[in-house]
Structure formats: C-alpha cells, structure tokens
Amino acid sequence: MTSNAEYFACYEAIAALSCRMMMAARRALWNDLVDLEEEYVELVDALKEAGTGVELDETERLRKYALIRQILADDAAIRDLANPSPPYSTITQREEQNGQSIKVHLDAPETADRLGATSET
Structure with missing residues (x-):
C-alpha cells in the first residue's frame, strides 16, 4: 500500500516533467x-x-485535479507546437463554443491507442 505522499510525489514528478517537455517543444x-x-x-x-x-x-x-489540469494544459501546448496547423487547443475551444463534445478527440486513433482502447469499443 502506498502513502498519499508517495502518490502525490508521482503526480508532482509527472507535472514537472510535462513542463520540461513543453519547454523542449x-x-x-x-x-x-x-x-x-x-x-x-x-x-x-x-x-x-x-x-x-x-x-x-x-x-x-x-490537488490531484489541479495537477491533472496542469499536465493536460502542457500536453495541449506540446500538441500545438508539434502540429501547428490547426492548433489542438483551438479545435477544442471551437468545439466547446459550438456545443460539441470534447469526446470527439477520443475517436482519433492516436488518442485511442494512448488510452489502450481498440476500434471495437
């Protein structure tokens, strides 16, 4: 069994690393x-x-949700930098403005692969 301190140390390390990844991008x-x-x-x-x-x-x-939001924001920034046209975050914002679900991105093959999903699900 892991302590909450160890659990948050993992989240903090991931958040710090995602920031480093964004800076590299x-x-x-x-x-x-x-x-x-x-x-x-x-x-x-x-x-x-x-x-x-x-x-x-x-x-x-x-605290966990704040760390996850930071990690996801870094990830979106990396995606924007790696694929500048059209920006990932801009597409997401446009979908939100149009009332469309952000879940649209779950249909993308690369997202499904990262989540361990298959095309049958």
Missing part, C-alpha cells in the same frame, strides 16, 4: 522531447502502481 528540441516522453511513460506506470489503495479526501482530490 517550445525550443524545438524534438530529440529531447522523445527522451522525456520515455521518462514520462515510466512515471505514469509508477503512478498506476502508487495509486493502489490510496484514498483521497476532498482537499487531496482538488
């Missing part, structure tokens, strides 16, 4: 970004293990 250091992505995968695997048996109170849940 801003500087067009694509080889560095690839190396950081490998480290990112290892941290996510560690988080999965650390999450076993962890129970969060309301304050901890809010």
Whole structure:
C-alpha cells in the first residue's frame, strides 16, 4: 500500500516533467522531447502502481485535479507546437463554443491507442 505522499510525489514528478517537455517543444528540441516522453511513460506506470489503495479526501482530490489540469494544459501546448496547423487547443475551444463534445478527440486513433482502447469499443 502506498502513502498519499508517495502518490502525490508521482503526480508532482509527472507535472514537472510535462513542463520540461513543453519547454523542449517550445525550443524545438524534438530529440529531447522523445527522451522525456520515455521518462514520462515510466512515471505514469509508477503512478498506476502508487495509486493502489490510496484514498483521497476532498482537499487531496482538488490537488490531484489541479495537477491533472496542469499536465493536460502542457500536453495541449506540446500538441500545438508539434502540429501547428490547426492548433489542438483551438479545435477544442471551437468545439466547446459550438456545443460539441470534447469526446470527439477520443475517436482519433492516436488518442485511442494512448488510452489502450481498440476500434471495437
């Protein structure tokens, strides 16, 4: 069983690494970004293990959500930099303005692959 401190240490490490990844993308250091992505995968695997048996109170849940929002914002910025036309975040904002669901992105093959989904689901 993992302590909440260890659990949040994983989230904090992922958030810090996602920031480093975004900075590498801003500087067009694509080889560095690839190396950081490998480290990112290892941290996510560690988080999965650390999450076993962890129970969060309301304050901890809010902290977790804030970290996730930061990680997702960094990810969107990286996507915008890696594929500048059209920007990922702009598409998402346009969909929100049009009342469309953001879940549209879950149909993208690369998203389904990252989530471990198959085309049959």
